[in-house]
Amino acid sequence: MKKIMMKGTEAIGEAAIMAGCRNFFGYPITPQNELTEYMARRLPEVGGCFLQAESEVAAVNMIYGAASVGKRAMTSTSSPGFSLMQEGISYIACAQLPAVFVNIVRGGPGLGDIQPSQGDYFQATKGGGHGDYRLIVLAPSTVQEAVTLTELAFELADKYRNPALVLADGLLGQMMEPVEIEEKQVSYDNSSWALTGAKDRPPRKVTSFNIDPYELEKMNLKLQEKYRKMEQEEPRWEEFQTEDADVLLVAYGTVGRICKSVVRMAREAGLKVGLFRPITLYPYPYKPLEELAKHVSLILTVEMSSGQMLEDVKLAALRLTRIEFYGRMAGVVPTPGEIFDHLMHLIGRR
Amino acid sequence: MEYKVAYRMPESLSKKQFSYCPGCHHGIVHRLIAEVIDELGIREKTIIVAPVGCSVFAYEFFELDGTVAAHGRALAVATGMKRARPDLVVFTYQGDGDLAAIGTAETIHAANRGERVTTIFINNAIYGMTGGQMAPTTLLGMKTTTSPHGRSPEREGYPIHVCEVLKELRGVAYLARTKVNTPKDVINTKKHIKKAFLAQLKDIGFGLVEVLSTCPTNWGMDPLKAGRWIDEYMVKEYPLGVFVDKVGEEK
Amino acid sequence: MTLSFVLAGFGGQGVMLMGQILAQAGMQEGKNVTWFPSYGPEMRGGTANCTVIISDEPVASPIVDTPDVVVAMNIPSLLKFEPKLKKDGFLFLNSSVIDRKPSRNNIRIIEVPANEIADKIGNLKVANMVMLGAIIAATKCVRKESVASALEYKLGEKGSSLLKLNIEAIEAGIRHVGG
Numbered sequence: 006m007k008k009i010m011m012k013g014t015e016a017i018g019e020a021a022i023m024a025g026c027r028n029f030f031g032y033p034i035t036p037q038n039e040l041t042e043y044m045a046r047r048l049p050e051v052g053g054c055f056l057q058a059e060s061e062v063a064a065v066n067m068i069y070g071a072a073s074v075g076k077r078a079m080t081s082t083s084s085p086g087f088s089l090m091q092e093g094i095s096y097i098a099c100a101q102l103p104a105v106f107v108n109i110v111r112g113g114p115g116l117g118d119i120q121p122s123q124g125d126y127f128q129a130t131k132g133g134g135h136g137d138y139r140l141i142v143l144a145p146s147t148v149q150e151a152v153t154l155t156e157l158a159f160e161l162a163d164k165y166r167n168p169a170l171v172l173a174d175g176l177l178g179q180m181m182e183p184v185e186i187e188e189k190q191v192s193y194d195n196s197s198w199a200l201t202g203a204k205d206r207p208p209r210k211v212t213s214f215n216i217d218p219y220e221l222e223k224m225n226l227k228l229q230e231k232y233r234k235m236e237q238e239e240p241r242w243e244e245f246q247t248e249d250a251d252v253l254l255v256a257y258g259t260v261g262r263i264c265k266s267v268v269r270m271a272r273e274a275g276l277k278v279g280l281f282r283p284i285t286l287y288p289y290p291y292k293p294l295e296e297l298a299k300h301v302s303l304i305l306t307v308e309m310s311s312g313q314m315l316e317d318v319k320l321a322a323l324r325l326t327r328i329e330f331y332g333r334m335a336g337v338v339p340t341p342g343e344i345f346d347h348l349m350h351l352i353g354r355r
Numbered sequence: 356m357e358y359k360v361a362y363r364m365p366e367s368l369s370k371k372q373f374s375y376c377p378g379c380h381h382g383i384v385h386r387l388i389a390e391v392i393d394e395l396g397i398r399e400k401t402i403i404v405a406p407v408g409c410s411v412f413a414y415e416f417f418e419l420d421g422t423v424a425a426h427g428r429a430l431a432v433a434t435g436m437k438r439a440r441p442d443l444v445v446f447t448y449q450g451d452g453d454l455a456a457i458g459t460a461e462t463i464h465a466a467n468r469g470e471r472v473t474t475i476f477i478n479n480a481i482y483g484m485t486g487g488q489m490a491p492t493t494l495l496g497m498k499t500t501t502s503p504h505g506r507s508p509e510r511e512g513y514p515i516h517v518c519e520v521l522k523e524l525r526g527v528a529y530l531a532r533t534k535v536n537t538p539k540d541v542i543n544t545k546k547h548i549k550k551a552f553l554a555q556l557k558d559i560g561f562g563l564v565e566v567l568s569t570c571p572t573n574w575g576m577d578p579l580k581a582g583r584w585i586d587e588y589m590v591k592e593y594p595l596g597v598f599v600d601k602v603g604e605e606k
Numbered sequence: 607m608t609l610s611f612v613l614a615g616f617g618g619q620g621v622m623l624m625g626q627i628l629a630q631a632g633m634q635e636g637k638n639v640t641w642f643p644s645y646g647p648e649m650r651g652g653t654a655n656c657t658v659i660i661s662d663e664p665v666a667s668p669i670v671d672t673p674d675v676v677v678a679m680n681i682p683s684l685l686k687f688e689p690k691l692k693k694d695g696f697l698f699l700n701s702s703v704i705d706r707k708p709s710r711n712n713i714r715i716i717e718v719p720a721n722e723i724a725d726k727i728g729n730l731k732v733a734n735m736v737m738l739g740a741i742i743a744a745t746k747c748v749r750k751e752s753v754a755s756a757l758e759y760k761l762g763e764k765g766s767s768l769l770k771l772n773i774e775a776i777e778a779g780i781r782h783v784g785g
Contacts, residue, residue, distance in 0.1 A: 010629060027439075059464035063428070063460065063464065066432050069422075069428075070434060070438075078439065096425050176669075180668050181626065181642075183633045200421070203419055203420050208418055208419050209420045212422055266666040267667075340671045341670070
């Protein structure tokens with residue numbers, strides 16, 4: 006297969022099409038407009054439907070509609086728009102519909118700015134909408150990985166009948182890298198639940214609603230069972246030079262790859278530094294991180310936020326080792342040099 | 356002796372008992388929709404999108420595939436369904452709070468895009484499910500739990516006229532306002548509902564029928580008085596009629 | 607071997623395209639590449655810049671503290687990025703626009719009157735390609751043939767009539783630095 010240079014946003018769009026997605030509903034917001042524009046151009050070519058919704062609120066409910074009649078559907082947005090979608094995501098999760106979301110995170114809170122950020126980690130992994138539900142959250146660090154994880158998002162969404170989110174940031178969305186995109190349509194059977202018309206069978210209802218608390222609790226228990234299964238089977242992560250590491254950097258997405266450069270700088274300086282990069286943010290790879298934590302003297306978590314993933318790092322490694330944090334907020338991207346300097350300061354080398 | 360069927364339950368209604376209050380018009384309108392679906396022979400490909408409000412259970416009362424949308428988003432959900440599966444027939448059933456307050460944007464834009472879906476809009480000038488609060492269509496002077504001194508234009512603004520707003524939108528193919536408080540109106544309303552479905556089936560555009568309805572419980576009236584109140588007050592604020600008809604006469 | 611570039615100039619000077627062609631050419635030579643643009647309000651009339659990395663190994667950080675090469679197409683770009691340039695790094699100046707000298711003396715300075723050269727070829731718009739020619743000749747980061755084929759790819763069928771002019775500009779840039 007031939008490699009082509011693509012922007013992260015556009016590569017995600019093409020990957021979605023290659024995964025069999027034919028329905029996209031979205032609303033313009035920077036820095037993800039290239040994805041919406043790509044789908045507007047590409048979907049009609051493959052017989053799909055692109056529709057610019059009147060708002061993110063409408064877009065997420067259009068996704069609900071398309072998914073409920075059994076079609077793969079996705080939307081893409083950036084932070085403030087993703088906030089607007091939370092109610093709909095809660096409905097989709099409870100109605101057990103497969104759907105794929107892309108959040109190209111920008112600086113917040115509020116209107117914030119349009120520069121890269123990881124400030125939506127809590128919203129993505131801990132809820133955001135109301136009720137006891139979970140979103141599958143995948144965090145790519147390269148354009149090629151954005152392709153792989155977009156395809157995986159559709160696969161997992163179908164497998165678990167659950168919304169899945171590709172959580173990236175403005176940097177990954179805007180940058181270009183060589184990619185290969187292969188067709189990866191995983192067929193799935195929705196014949197037992199999709200709304201296709203009550204022909205030769207009793208009517209079917211897709212809802213997130215049950216007025217009887219005992220019945221609704223049963224629905225909740227089913228969801229929880231599903232989440233436990235995900236937690237067993239789906240955590241994904243990357244380890245880089247961790248075999249002999251005494252210091253472990255923990256970072257995801259764009260910051261994950263920036264920290265790879267930090268590892269290289271540290272190794273050149275003769276320091277045994279490695280990187281743990283979670284790929285699934287939910288389910289979070291607690292166990293492998295816990296294992297690594299037992300063998301290092303310091304964990305440095307690095308994020309483009311005030312320390313949101315840090316809480317998950319602590320869940321995995323608290324009391325096993327020293328845990329420190331370095332973060333930039335509001336759209337400021339930490340450079341390898343400043344992270345390295347902070348690391349040196351922590352281990353008393355400066 | 357041979358028997359002739361004079362009356363039967365529509366196939367498109369489920370056997371579930373309606374949960375609506377005595378004198379409420381939801382039941383009548385449900386039945387009319389079911390009769391229309393039967394007559395058009397589209398039951399096996401029709402999907403209902405129920406709203407949040409008193410008719411939140413509407414999807415249970417029809418022998419159709421269906422869902423409940425988030426409050427106000429029925430037309431966004433219907434849009435997603437119809438765009439993904441244009442071969443299905445999709446209709447929403449919405450109240451005044453759902454369609455004309457929280458869902459105003461979805462209503463206007465679905466209508467403006469000419470989505471090939473049908474909407475049955477129940478206007479009873481009040482929030483029923485939540486216990487009688489002010490609706491966007493509450494009449495001037497009308498007392499509700501959140502307009503206890505009566506709705507005043509200075510404080511709460513004027514009642515919103517959905518059909519009059521939507522009629523300017525070019526995507527609308529059929530638009531009418533009716534009522535069901537007399538047998539004649541019931542028969543008439545069925546014709547309007549059928550045309551709103553035909554607007555979709557004939558691929559012309561968006562169809563909506565607004566039905567002025569009672570809420571005896573929250574209006575604090577008995578069913579008969581509530582029925583009369585429609586003529587005395589509702590019709591004066593909301594004139595009946597056909598606002599848009601691109602469907603034409605049925606053959 | 608890893609080379610990092612920051613290319614900067616006014617919006618409309620074609621710095622984004624210059625960077626993309628550089629990255630595309632690197633990819634065609636089988637190298638690992640990234641291209642990352644500044645985006646947002648800067649795009650609208652102010653200075654725009656992009657970071658390009660060409661490497662034999664997979665690119666880790668797509669942003670750099672100290673680039674190996676800085677290309678300044680205007681004065682604000684010179685002021686912003688000269689201090690960040692690595693020691694002994696290359697500083698390319700569009701001397702048609704920049705009428706001042708850099709302040710550092712521990713860097714390699716290459717002045718290219720890109721606008722004048724482009725003007726002589728017959729189109730001011732290819733000043734970026736003149737500069738690109740100078741960059742590849744001085745840094746040897748990618749071959750001229752790769753740039754030519756990257757250019758062909760980027761211009762596509764619609765721009766095929768412009769290909770000759772652009773290649774001419776690249777060659778003029780190469781000649782300017784004695785490549």
